[in-house]
Amino acid sequence: MNRTAVYTVFIAAVLSLGLLIGTNNIPGEWYQSLAKPTFNPPNWVFAPVWSILYVVIGVVGARMFLAFRHTAAMRLWLAQMILNFLWSPLFFGMQDISSALIVIIALLIAVxxxxxxxxxxxxxSALLFLPYFAWVAFATVLNSSILLMN
Structure with a gap:
């Protein structure tokens, strides 16, 4: 498989799975009814931010796969993807704020x-993950705040 195909597959897979999980775990009435901190962004912010981050995560995954496939970094990339994709079903789907907090803390550590x-x-790749780390750190604070407020 050539480099372009690897990048295309990784970006498409990460973005597609992220969008699929997002569309199947939409914040609904339950989320709207929760008390949220003043720094909670409007709902429309999340989809574009995550879409951009998923493209970057896909690029980094392709870089790791092509050059460092059998390393701890590649295993950590995979681990953070699993944790990332678990969070929305826990938080929005199962409405389990506590379990979602545990997962997002693990995600932050993995990133x-x-x-x-x-x-x-x-x-x-490390530098490309820094905005992702910052966003997950912010999301961790947001998840924690929502848990404490509800």
């Missing part, structure tokens, strides 16, 4: 561990 693990081998 940080990926950055650390990839820093020496592929600094570009």
């Amino acid at each position: 940080a561990a990926f950055v650390i693990a990839s820093w020496q081998r592929d600094r570009i």
Whole structure:
């Protein structure tokens, strides 16, 4: 498989799965009824932010697959994807704020561990994950706040 095909497959897979999970776990009346902190962004912000992040995550996944397939960084990339895709069904689908918080804390740790693990081998991938880390950190604070307020 050539490089372009690997990038295309990774970006398409991550973006498609993310959008599929998002469309099947839409914030509904339950979420609207929750008390939220003042820094909670409007709902329309989440889809474009996650779409951009999923493209970046796909690019990083392709880079890891092509050059560092059998490394801890690749395993951490896969682990963060699993955790990422678990969060929405827990939070919105099952309305389980506590379990979602546990998952997002694990996600934050996995993303940080990926950055650390990839820093020496592929600094570009590590740097590309920093906005993702910042967004997951913000989402962790938001999840925590919603749990405490409800």
